[in-house]
Amino acid sequence: TQLLEQSPQFLSIQEGENLTVYCNSSSVFSSLQWYRQEPGEGPVLLVTVVTGGEVKKLKRLTFQFGDARKDSSLHITAAQPGDTGLYLCAGEANSGYALNFGKGTSLLVTP
């Protein structure tokens, strides 16, 4: 099992603030996916990064895959209460196989 460490574990901020969450591993992944999960629901795919150094933007969310494909970050600009949720990163050693998940970062954005 290739371990993914996410930090911080919990984050509570006010609306309008910026934040970055991190996903680190000592292993190389062929791809890395970010999901957002709400209580009692399944994870919802936000983005997939494949190429080392890749940066993808999804509205106010910016995702980066490390050059060595071992780590990733998620930056949220001007957070909104609707961004509240559990953010999970998941790495795939080989395409189409099992995902290894981190424990997630629980984000709370208050008005």
Add this chain to the structure above:
Amino acid sequence: DTGVSQDPRHKITKRGQNVTFRCDPISEHNRLYWYRQTLGQGPEFLTYFQNEAQLEKSRLLSDRFSAERPKGSFSTLEIQRTEQGDSAMYLCASSSVTGLSSYEQYFGPGTRLTVT
């Protein structure tokens, strides 16, 4: 809605009973995955199928667990002689091995199992 569906959404059972969950993947997806998620943890891989063939099983999948995908479409996950430690959210995901997005897994809403 053509997403992944799971049934039931919630299941409460007594210790020692058998339970079965169903997952219907996205129709054109040929890979189907089962994961288990406990409180405060990310999902943990249990098993996956390509079409009807079960290709990989995690060590988490004890002999009380069995999964099937008889016609390469929907899948069932059965837990026999449930234990309180089986209480968790059971998640199903599907993906397609063809095309550029073969690594993207799409999850269903999950089945929350509570063993009393």
